[in-house]
Amino acid sequence: MSEPRRLEVLRAIVEDYVHSREPVGSKALVERHRLGVSAATIRNDMASLEEEGLIVAPHTSAGRIPTEKGYRRFVDRIEDVKPLSPAERRAIQSLLEGSDDMDVVLDRTVRLLAQLTHQVAVIQVPRFSDAKVRHIELVGLGAGQVLVVLISTTGKVEQRVVPLAPETTDEDLHDLKSAFLAALSGRRMEDVRDLCQGAADQLPPRLAPAGAQLAAAVGALARNSGAERIIMAGTANLARATGDFSHTITPVLEALEEQVVLLRLFSEMEQDAHGISVSIGSEHAHGSLAETSVVATGYVPGSTAKVGVLGPTRMDYPNSIAAVRAVARYLSRILAG
Amino acid sequence: MSEPRRLEVLRAIVEDYVHSREPVGSKALVERHRLGVSAATIRNDMASLEEEGLIVAPHTSAGRIPTEKGYRRFVDRIEDVKPLSPAERRAIQSLLEGSDDMDVVLDRTVRLLAQLTHQVAVIQVPRFSDAKVRHIELVGLGAGQVLVVLISTTGKVEQRVVPLAPETTDEDLHDLKSAFLAALSGRRMEDVRDLCQGAADQLPPRLAPAGAQLAAAVGALARNSGAERIIMAGTANLARATGDFSHTITPVLEALEEQVVLLRLFSEMEQDAHGISVSIGSEHAHGSLAETSVVATGYVPGSTAKVGVLGPTRMDYPNSIAAVRAVARYLSRILAG
DNA sequence: CCTTAGCACTCGACACGTTCAAGTGCTAAG
DNA sequence: CTTAGCACTTGAACGTGTCGAGTGCTAAGG
Numbered sequence: 001m002s003e004p005r006r007l008e009v010l011r012a013i014v015e016d017y018v019h020s021r022e023p024v025g026s027k028a029l030v031e032r033h034r035l036g037v038s039a040a041t042i043r044n045d046m047a048s049l050e051e052e053g054l055i056v057a058p059h060t061s062a063g064r065i066p067t068e069k070g071y072r073r074f075v076d077r078i079e080d081v082k083p084l085s086p087a088e089r090r091a092i093q094s095l096l097e098g099s100d101d102m103d104v105v106l107d108r109t110v111r112l113l114a115q116l117t118h119q120v121a122v123i124q125v126p127r128f129s130d131a132k133v134r135h136i137e138l139v140g141l142g143a144g145q146v147l148v149v150l151i152s153t154t155g156k157v158e159q160r161v162v163p164l165a166p167e168t169t170d171e172d173l174h175d176l177k178s179a180f181l182a183a184l185s186g187r188r189m190e191d192v193r194d195l196c197q198g199a200a201d202q203l204p205p206r207l208a209p210a211g212a213q214l215a216a217a218v219g220a221l222a223r224n225s226g227a228e229r230i231i232m233a234g235t236a237n238l239a240r241a242t243g244d245f246s247h248t249i250t251p252v253l254e255a256l257e258e259q260v261v262l263l264r265l266f267s268e269m270e271q272d273a274h275g276i277s278v279s280i281g282s283e284h285a286h287g288s289l290a291e292t293s294v295v296a297t298g299y300v301p302g303s304t305a306k307v308g309v310l311g312p313t314r315m316d317y318p319n320s321i322a323a324v325r326a327v328a329r330y331l332s333r334i335l336a337g
Numbered sequence: 338m339s340e341p342r343r344l345e346v347l348r349a350i351v352e353d354y355v356h357s358r359e360p361v362g363s364k365a366l367v368e369r370h371r372l373g374v375s376a377a378t379i380r381n382d383m384a385s386l387e388e389e390g391l392i393v394a395p396h397t398s399a400g401r402i403p404t405e406k407g408y409r410r411f412v413d414r415i416e417d418v419k420p421l422s423p424a425e426r427r428a429i430q431s432l433l434e435g436s437d438d439m440d441v442v443l444d445r446t447v448r449l450l451a452q453l454t455h456q457v458a459v460i461q462v463p464r465f466s467d468a469k470v471r472h473i474e475l476v477g478l479g480a481g482q483v484l485v486v487l488i489s490t491t492g493k494v495e496q497r498v499v500p501l502a503p504e505t506t507d508e509d510l511h512d513l514k515s516a517f518l519a520a521l522s523g524r525r526m527e528d529v530r531d532l533c534q535g536a537a538d539q540l541p542p543r544l545a546p547a548g549a550q551l552a553a554a555v556g557a558l559a560r561n562s563g564a565e566r567i568i569m570a571g572t573a574n575l576a577r578a579t580g581d582f583s584h585t586i587t588p589v590l591e592a593l594e595e596q597v598v599l600l601r602l603f604s605e606m607e608q609d610a611h612g613i614s615v616s617i618g619s620e621h622a623h624g625s626l627a628e629t630s631v632v633a634t635g636y637v638p639g640s641t642a643k644v645g646v647l648g649p650t651r652m653d654y655p656n657s658i659a660a661v662r663a664v665a666r667y668l669s670r671i672l673a674g
Numbered sequence: 675c676c677t678t679a680g681c682a683c684t685c686g687a688c689a690c691g692t693t694c695a696a697g698t699g700c701t702a703a704g
Numbered sequence: 705c706t707t708a709g710c711a712c713t714t715g716a717a718c719g720t721g722t723c724g725a726g727t728g729c730t731a732a733g734g
Contacts, residue, residue, distance in 0.1 A: 002705090025697050040707050043698065061697045061714045101497045135476045139488050147492045151476050155484045159494040160438045235572060236590035249586075253573035339676090362726050377678055380727065398685045398726045 007077060008035065009045045010054055014066050014074045018316050023063030068281040071293070071313060075278050081322045088116060088323070092330050102155070102335065106231060109307070109331055114234025116323040118241065119311035120256065122232045122296075124266055126305035126335075128154045131225065133184045133192060136218070138177045140170060148214060150221040152189060158221040168210050176211060179203060180218060192222035230259045241312055251288035256310075261286055266306045269296060276321055277306075281313045295320045299328040300335060307331060344414060345372065346382045347391055351403050351411045355653050360400030405618040408630070408650060412615050418659050425453060425660070429667050439492070439672065443568060446644070446668055451571025453660040455578065456648035457593065459569045459633075461603055463642035463672075465491045468562065470521045470529060473555070475514045477507060485551060487558040489526060495558040505547050513548060516540060517555060529559035567596045578649055588625035593647075598623055603643045606633060613658055614643075618650045632657045636665040637672060644668060 012033045016024040026042040029035070035042065046064055049055045054070035057063070066074065084092075095112050106123050113121035131152040139147040144166035149159045183199035184192055196215035203211040235256065242249045255261045265284050269277035276297045282290055293315055296308025307328050309320050349370045353361040363379040366372070372379065383401055386392045391407035394400070403411065421429075432449050443460050450458035474486040481503035486496045520536035521529055533552035540548040572593065579586045592598045602621050606614035613634045619627055630652055633645025644665050646657050 023697090027697075038707055039697095040709090041705085044706085047699080057698080059713090059715065061695090061712090063697070134478070134484075135474065137472065137474055137486075137488075139472050141471070141490065141492055145492070147471075147488065147494070149474075149486065149488065149494060151474070151484060151486065151496075153478060155478055155482070155496070155498045157484070157486060157494060157496040159488075159492070161492045233594060236587050236594060239576070239587040239590055250573050250576040253576055257570060257573060360726095364726075375678055376726095377680090378676085381677085384728080394727085396684090396686065398683090398724090400726070 005035070005037070006045045006048060007073070009042060010049055010066070010070060010074060011077070013046075013049075013055060013064060014071065017065050018314055021314065023058055023065050025063035028063070066314075068283065068313060071280050071317070072283075075280070075317050075321075076272075078318060078321065081274065081325055082318055084116075084322055084326050089326070091116070092326060105331070105334060109327060110231050110233045113307070113309060113323060113327050114232075114237060116327070117309045117311075117316075117320050118234075118237050119309040119315060119320060120232060120234045120238050121307075121309050122230060122262060123307045124263065124305045125229045125231065126300045126303040127226055127228060128152070128156070128303065130302075131156065131189045133187050133189065133222075136177060136181050136184060138173045138214070140168075140173055144168075146173065146214075148217050148221065150218060150225065152225055156225055158225045160217055160221055162213060162217045164210050164213060172207060172210065176203075176207060176214060179207075179211070180214065184218070189222045189225055193219035196222075228259075228263050230262055232256065238311070241315070248291055251290075252292055252310075255286065255288040261288070262310075265289070265294060266296060266308075267304065269294070269306075271297070274321075274325070276325055277308075278317065278321070293317075295324050297324055297328045299331045301332070342372070342374070343382045343385060344410070346379060347386055347403070347407060347411060348414070350383075350386075350392060350401060351408065354402050355651055358651065360395055360402050362400035365400070403651075405620065405650060408617050408654070409620075412617070412654050412658075413609075415655060415658065418611065418662055419655055421453075421659055421663050426663070428453070429663060442668070442671060446664060447568050447570045450644070450646060450660060450664050451569075451574060453664070454646045454648075454653075454657050455571075455574050456646040456652060456657060457569060457571045457575050458644075458646050459567060459599060460644045461600065461642045462566045462568065463637045463640040464563055464565055465489070465493070465640065467639075468493065468526045470524050470526065470559075473514060473517050473521060475510045475551070477505075477510055481505075483510065483551070485554050485558065487555060487562065489562055493562055495562045497554055497558055499550060499554045501547050501550060509544060509547065513540075513544060513551060516544075516548070517551065521555070526559045526562055530556035533559075565596075565600050567599055569593065575648070578652075585628055588627075589629055589647075592623065592625040598625070599647075602626070602631060603633060603645075604641065606631070606643075608634070611658075611662070613662055614645075615654065615658070630654075632661050634661055634665045636668045638669070 009029070012029055013024050016029065016032060026039040026046060029042055030039050046055065050057070050064065053067055054073055055064040055066050058065065092112065095108055106125060110121045110123045131154045133150065134153045135151040137149040139149065141147055141161065144163055146162050146164045147159060148162055149157060151157050179199055183195050187195055196219045200211040200215035235253065238249055238252060265279065265286060268284065269279050271277050276295065279294045281293060291313055292310055293313045294308055294310045295317065296306045298305065299307045308324055346366070349366055350361050353366065353369060363376040363383060366379055367376050383392065387394070387401065390404060391410055392401040392403050395402065429449065432445055443462060447458045447460045468489040468491045470487070471490045472488040476484040476486065478484055478498065481500055483499050483501045484496060485499055486494060488494050516536055520532050524532055533556045537548040537552035572590065575586055575589060602616065602623060605621065606616050608614050613632065616631045618630060628650055629647055630650045631645055631647045632654065633643045636642065636644050645661055
């Protein structure tokens with residue numbers, strides 16, 4: 001009962017089960033894989049694997065299916081990521097080339113990844129904690145409304161419409177803009193809120209009320225600029241992959257709408273040796289994602305931002321890992337260029 | 338066999354079926370509704386309704402379920418929209434008050450509507466075809482990159498990062514900004530593209546290459562500013578409502594990801610007497626939405642922008658109509674204020 | 675002409691028993 | 705350690721019979 005062969009059996013079971021969605025038995029295994037031994041031997045191996053908790057039999061006379069622990073062992077044993085097919089490489093290349101706005105690139109990427117893996121693809125947009133204030137613009141819209149625009153050194157733009165006393169003139173706005181610009185230009189986004197306060201306090205009394213309101217708005221924008229956000233695509237794949245278990249898809253869709261859950265999950269994942277994180281089923285404590293796995297990796301060196309896919313525990317891990325890694329590499333190359 | 342009673346029977350069938358999801362028979366009908374006649378009479382009425390094509394029996398000895406035509410007749414007969422419950426009114430009021438950025442308001446609204454109706458809620462963000470250029474800003478980001486910001490009179494901000502020859506100085510940028518601003522300020526968004534071309538042509542030769550690039554970018558932004566967009570929430574409700582028909586939920590989710598389908602659908606809907614559009618099942622030709630209905634209405638007087646819900650044909654139309662109408666009213670009030 | 679009671683009829687849902695085959699664990703021999 | 709053989713378990717599939725919901729029809733009554 002050699003250990004390497006047992007793991008080979010586990011691999012075969014996982015592969016067949018992912019492919020067929022049905023418990024796989026000893027006989028089918030020796031037929032589909034050249035294992036060089038008979039079904040009886042496989043049965044002995046399976047018994048050991050079951051004792052180890054890597055596979056289970058749903059009922060007495062059915063084949064075995066991998067447990068979460070089994071998937072984990074399987075994933076950990078993946079040594080070299082199989083490269084994508086030329087067609088897939090071409091798809092990535094053609095879809096992502098043509099430098100564009102970051103939001104556009106991320107949007108395309110997430111769709112592409114969903115298509116490549118047939119899973120739900122997710123991208124956490126990078127946060128740039130070291131962003132600084134590059135510019136501020138106050139634009140009167142008439143009707144006592146002012147549009148406040150805050151631009152960071154990373155090219156991120158936040159805007160908000162603020163109601164202001166109608167008697168505020170364009171000159172007043174100009175003065176206010178100068179004051180805020182002087183106080184904030186080049187400062188770190190995290191500090192903006194406090195600095196706004198200070199700037200507003202030093203304004204001439206005539207501008208004080210407007211200044212206070214604007215300070216609050218700018219502060220909110222700065223905080224907003226650091227807000228984490230998630231974009232995704234391919235939720236339809238979830239329905240297709242899950243079969244007819246509507247009770248299992250509902251909580252997942254709910255969790256996906258609550259971006260907070262995913263953000264927490266991402267932040268808790270630990271990268272493995274290949275720089276890719278895989279979280280399987282109940283390994284993440286979020287109950288609504290009990291039967292789903294996540295494969296993710298970072299794509300911006302300095303940041304915690306991640307890109308990945310999410311699907312049923314019974315998913316094609318090698319393919320997902322390969323696609324996620326490839327997409328992340330292209331992505332970071334594009335964003336760096 | 339009075340016509341009014343027959344329609345009353347149809348109403349009862351629709352209501353019961355929506356509630357129970359099971360074919361409803363004559364006996365159950367007289368028990369649950371005070372129709373004042375016996376089951377036998379109801380049976381005669383049902384036979385007529387079936388002949389009219391308003392209801393069908395899935396098989397010989399089952400109750401009847403409404404056809405699309407039946408739902409249509411039912412919806413057309415809704416005279417006065419039942420008002421929302423006080424609790425629901427309060428929910429709307431408390432969630433939507435506190436004036437904020439439009440995107441934030443729309444985001445909250447779509448979630449609220451999904452919660453109120455237990456359906457998928459959809460909002461088409463308004464396009465403002467009469468928007469004019471309010472401001473342009475060029476912000477150097479270093480590394481030969483420039484952030485182009487285009488602000489419309491409606492407070493909409495579009496931005497894009499453009500690569501530019503690194504030797505372009507801040508002064509050059511200032512000149513370019515002045516040139517574009519002079520050419521575009523106050524002009525209609527639709528004309529921006531052509532005007533950009535003209536402005537770029539008149540630049541001094543030194544700035545011509547940069548100007549051409551920027552002109553292209555600004556033109557793209559202007560067109561982008563008019564792009565239609567859709568936000569939605571409550572996809573999990575779809576899974577819950579659909580039961581275990583995974584084959585019916587998949588194409589719907591796919592259609593929802595393809596915003597184009599929804600935009601087309603919205604544009605093709607015709608408002609009924611109450612200003613609310615209801616499209617039932619195959620009334621809209623989009624195959625993937627064969628068994629789904631849409632209830633929608635406009636919420637910005639001048640625009641085609643719509644807010645609505647989407648769900649299975651077997652949905653609670655009165656409630657959906659009431660919620661959509663109420664939310665649309667609050668929304669337009671907020672956006673107008 | 676409409677309503678109603680009664681009745682025969684249809685047909686899916688359900689419960690039950692039987693068969694079938696996949697798959698296992700065990701044992702004994704190589 | 706591997707393997708063939710075999711008894712055993714058990715879910716899935718199938719056929720059968722019963723049950724009941726629901727219908728359509730007919731004939732009688734207002």
